[in-house]
């Protein structure tokens with residue numbers, strides 16, 4: 001690691017970290033906080049710490065922005081936008097609109113993907129960090145002791161550190177797979193041509209989103225999922241709706257089947273499956289989960305324990321087993337989402353710098369898979385086996401907006417505990433992520449569904465499903481023996497009073 005002060009030609013780095021700041025503070029004292037990794041968790045942590053006046057150094061080995069910006073959320077949603085546009089154009093005739101043949105220009109689609117990254121990149125840039133008072137260094141950080149590290153061989157001292165080294169795609173050791181040069185979410189964005197035949201290994205969020213995207217853009221896609229159903233953590237109904245949508249897009253979806261071996265080279269691959277069938281494809285895209293970025297960090301030297309899975313052990317305040325070291329984001333084993341990484345970064349940095357013990361709350365973390373239909377959930381699932389839980393569902397055919405747009409494959413489902421508190425929800429359909437947000441807030445803030453029912457919802461918005469579920473639940477509550485008796489008594493008393501007043505005035509009571 002060469003600092004600009006020691007060299008006339010600062011080292012060039014990958015896009016995202018173009019020059020390095022010195023690794024020492026101006027007075028030679030240890031950094032208040034060294035943040036390792038410049039993905040979402042590290043960026044938010046560094047901004048938070050510097051905002052509180054802490055002397056903060058962020059070290060990034062590749063490029064700031066991390067997985068979300070370069071290889072994750074941003075490119076995948078940009079690709080899906082193009083894919084969903086193609087699908088909308090193909091489906092337009094059902095609304096009486098004819099657009100002729102739909103032609104996909106894959107090079108232009110990929111330009112859109114990379115333009116999207118370029119437009120968002122400045123927000124995550126080293127310049128933005130420096131503007132907020134964070135020193136930024138390019139290099140590989142390895143811990144060497146409880147309060148020391150090296151960056152590419154040069155020493156760094158810190159009072160506290162925050163690990164935010166994320167995760168990378170896991171690739172299973174299937175015979176022949178390595179020779180097939182499989183794509184992963186790290187490099188699929190470099191494709192210059194649309195693969196004619198694509199095998200997607202794994203039917204989780206990446207497999208379903210990218211499988212649908214490539215199918216809609218024109219690839220012949222097969223998705224092979226080893227588990228019993230796609231989108232494992234979601235309920236069977238949500239999985240069934242996504243399964244049907246993928247098949248309608250032409251995806252050859254195989255569940256409960258695994259890949260046993262691969263033969264051949266890219267462009268001519270034979271994928272042998274556990275059910276005896278063979279798929280002939282051009283490329284394989286592996287999407288079977290993530291490996292935490294903890295193996296080469298020097299965690300043992302620093303006294304930071306990891307679990308068997310490789311995730312760092314953290315307590316509820318995100319402190320590791322070294323009390324001076326904190327962790328945030330994918331490497332903790334908490335749900336691997338950008339919104340979790342951001343929340344972690346803010347919470348861990350403020351705990352570290354201000355000496356607080358704010359705790360992570362896991363029960364209201366939302367997750368959204370951006371297929372069509374979109375699937376959004378939080379908390380307890382609708383297949384709960386707790387007998388005290390109740391589930392209320394509103395099918396999308398009851399949501400007028402869904403009917404108007406001819407998009408009724410979906411539903412809103414809410415899960416209540418024995419005391420009537422909202423403990424989970426699942427929305428399937430257009431804008432499911434946005435629709436879920438109201439329910440997540442209600443659960444987080446302890447707001448009852450009766451309050452949601454009493455809140456005016458715009459008509460005919462997609463959120464009508466939430467409103468209807470809340471109203472149905474409130475009506476059910478009012479139909480119970482005690483409230484039903486009270487309301488009947490009130491109504492009877494009111495009728496008598498109105499009649500009495502009317503006869504006392506010698507007038508006919510007004511029509512109700």
Ligand SMILES: Cc1cc2nc3c(=O)[nH]c(=O)nc-3n(C[C@H](O)[C@H](O)[C@H](O)COP(=O)(O)OP(=O)(O)OC[C@H]3O[C@@H](n4cnc5c(N)ncnc54)[C@H](O)[C@@H]3O)c2cc1C
Nearest residue numbers: 037039040041061066067068072141166329330336337338
């Ligand atoms: C295809 C795909 C789509 C996704 N879509 C979504 C989505 O729609 N919504 C959502 O919420 N989430 C999504 N995710 C997940 C999301 O991208 C991650 O959860 C999030 O980016 C994790 O952030 P992080 O800061 O923990 O790690 P990362 O973003 O991985 O950042 C870690 C950083 O640490 C650096 N680093 C590692 N080791 C060292 C070291 N020793 N020294 C210095 N630097 C180091 C790395 O270079 C990297 O920049 C998606 C992921 C993928 C792969």
Ligand SMILES: NC(=O)c1ccc[n+]([C@@H]2O[C@H](COP(=O)([O-])OP(=O)(O)OC[C@H]3O[C@@H](n4cnc5c(N)ncnc54)[C@H](O)[C@@H]3O)[C@@H](O)[C@H]2O)c1
Nearest residue numbers: 202203204205206207224225226227287288289336368369
């Ligand atoms: N919209 C989003 O928020 C979004 C989108 C993409 C990814 N992500 C994040 O990235 C993480 C990683 O995504 P992912 O889809 O790679 O992982 P995942 O672990 O969520 O799903 C992987 C799937 O692959 C299957 N699988 C495992 N080994 C297999 C094998 N050998 N053959 C066939 N199938 C196999 C699993 O049963 C599982 O269904 C997600 O868990 C999520 O946190 C989020």
